[in-house]
Amino acid sequence: xxxxxxxxPAIIWREEDELRDAAMAMLERGEDASGEGVMILLxxxxxxQLNMLGAEIWKRCDGEHTVDAIAAxxxxxxxxxxxxxxxxxxxxxxxxxxxxxxxx
Amino acid sequence: xxxxxxxxPLIVNWTLSFRCNFACNHCYSRAEDASAELSTAQIKxxxxxxxxxxxxxxxFGGGEPLLCSDLFELAGYASGLGFKVSMNTNGWLLDETRAxxxxxxxxxxxxxxxxxxxxxxxxxxxxxxxxxxxxxxxxRQLRSxxxxxxxxxxxxxxNADEFVSLVDMAxxxxxxxxxxxxxxxxxxxMTNRDELDLSPPEWREFYIKAMNLKAARSGIRIxxxxxxxxxxxxxxxxxxxxxxxxxxKLSLNIRANGDVTPCGFIPVPIGxxxxxxxxxxxxxxxxLGKLRNKEPKAKCLQCKHYADCLGGCSAxxxxxxxxxxxxxxxxxxxxx
Numbered sequence: 001x002x003x004x005x006x007x008x009p010a011i012i013w014r015e016e017d018e019l020r021d022a023a024m025a026m027l028e029r030g031e032d033a034s035g036e037g038v039m040i041l042l043x044x045x046x047x048x049q050l051n052m053l054g055a056e057i058w059k060r061c062d063g064e065h066t067v068d069a070i071a072a073x074x075x076x077x078x079x080x081x082x083x084x085x086x087x088x089x090x091x092x093x094x095x096x097x098x099x100x101x102x103x104x
Numbered sequence: 105x106x107x108x109x110x111x112x113p114l115i116v117n118w119t120l121s122f123r124c125n126f127a128c129n130h131c132y133s134r135a136e137d138a139s140a141e142l143s144t145a146q147i148k149x150x151x152x153x154x155x156x157x158x159x160x161x162x163x164f165g166g167g168e169p170l171l172c173s174d175l176f177e178l179a180g181y182a183s184g185l186g187f188k189v190s191m192n193t194n195g196w197l198l199d200e201t202r203a204x205x206x207x208x209x210x211x212x213x214x215x216x217x218x219x220x221x222x223x224x225x226x227x228x229x230x231x232x233x234x235x236x237x238x239x240x241x242x243x244r245q246l247r248s249x250x251x252x253x254x255x256x257x258x259x260x261x262x263n264a265d266e267f268v269s270l271v272d273m274a275x276x277x278x279x280x281x282x283x284x285x286x287x288x289x290x291x292x293x294m295t296n297r298d299e300l301d302l303s304p305p306e307w308r309e310f311y312i313k314a315m316n317l318k319a320a321r322s323g324i325r326i327x328x329x330x331x332x333x334x335x336x337x338x339x340x341x342x343x344x345x346x347x348x349x350x351x352x353k354l355s356l357n358i359r360a361n362g363d364v365t366p367c368g369f370i371p372v373p374i375g376x377x378x379x380x381x382x383x384x385x386x387x388x389x390x391x392l393g394k395l396r397n398k399e400p401k402a403k404c405l406q407c408k409h410y411a412d413c414l415g416g417c418s419a420x421x422x423x424x425x426x427x428x429x430x431x432x433x434x435x436x437x438x439x440x
Contacts, residue, residue: 016111
């Protein structure tokens with residue numbers, strides 16, 4: 001796995017503020033927001049959506065943060081167990097690598 | 105995840121000018137008024153508006169964008185605002201100096217139009233002797249200046265049987281991505297439709313071959329961007345979130361006078377950015393609403409593929425019938 005993931009520069013992306021606010025409101029109400037898209041990615045003409053966790057990982061894929069550093073940062077943001085979120089981050093980074101969403 | 109309307113388009117295609125140094129047989133814009141153009145300051149002001157809406161990508165088309173004396177200034181301004189910037193050019197004016205200017209202005213990519221691997225065929229289609237050689241030279245100059253290059257090829261009767269050679273040529277030139285554009289029966293494309301457009305069965309045959317080639321090639325990305333390909337089994341590795349035409353959903357078009365249209369091939373103004381609020385256009389336009397919520401008509405009513413293709417290309421349907429919701433005239437399906 002890539003140690004310091006970097007977003008593929010050919011991908012067009014944007015966080016949707018209104019959708020993010022709505023997902024945040026769900027979290028504050030104690031609801032599950034994992035199915036709520038807050039970010040859009042346009043890859044080779046196909047649009048994808050990321051939920052809040054995916055979006056936060058994507059934003060940190062700057063070629064400087066290590067996978068472990070991303071996981072540690074997100075554990076604080078989402079008030080989650082570090083080991084659990086580290087597994088999610090690794091799985092998502094592997095998936096992005098397979099899809100070509102990360103720079104070589 | 106749930107479908108939704110984006111807060112703003114991701115991509116804006118921008119015709120800075122309808123002026124052109126070519127007179128191509130398929131051109132959608134040759135009949136347009138080439139006199140009404142925005143000032144540099146007006147264009148920058150609109151760019152500020154788009155940046156505030158977090159539009160990501162601006163593609164300059166035309167007309168020929170290199171005829172605009174402020175092109176590199178505008179591209180530099182746009183890239184400074186954080187946009188990814190590209191343009192489509194016929195390559196005639198793209199010499200070593202302009203390739204370097206493109207690099208300095210921050211062009212993310214430049215698309216060069218080449219429609220055949222045979223010079224005489226390309227030159228004939230573009231009605232410009234020597235244009236093939238100039239376009240190939242443009243690709244080389246851009247690459248040697250470190251600009252990523254794509255190639256645009258309009259698929260029609262002159263090249264449909266030879267498109268593999270076209271892809272081979274693009275790959276040998278170091279082009280990253282080739283766009284095999286479907287023929288649009290708009291403008292001169294409508295005038296010359298009988299001579300140049302393929303029949304629906306011929307489109308099906310072309311797309312099956314092109315998809316097989318796309319799957320087999322790793323040295324160059326092959327893009328078709330035609331919603332009608334969703335009807336071919338195995339055509340999409342993944343089911344796209346946005347189905348049907350993407351105009352008015354992911355992208356929007358700005359004309360030389362500031363008019364906004366859903367795409368370059370749908371000449372229906374839905375506002376003007378010198379006069380109208382951008383959000384009101386994007387969220388409130390009845391035309392965009394109709395494009396985002398198409399209803400099947402005619403043969404689409406009985407077609408099992410409608411949920412995937414949403415009637416195919418809205419621009420083609422509009423050009424052929426005056427109705428976005430009519431079946432795509434390239435569609436080969438006849439529901440039983």
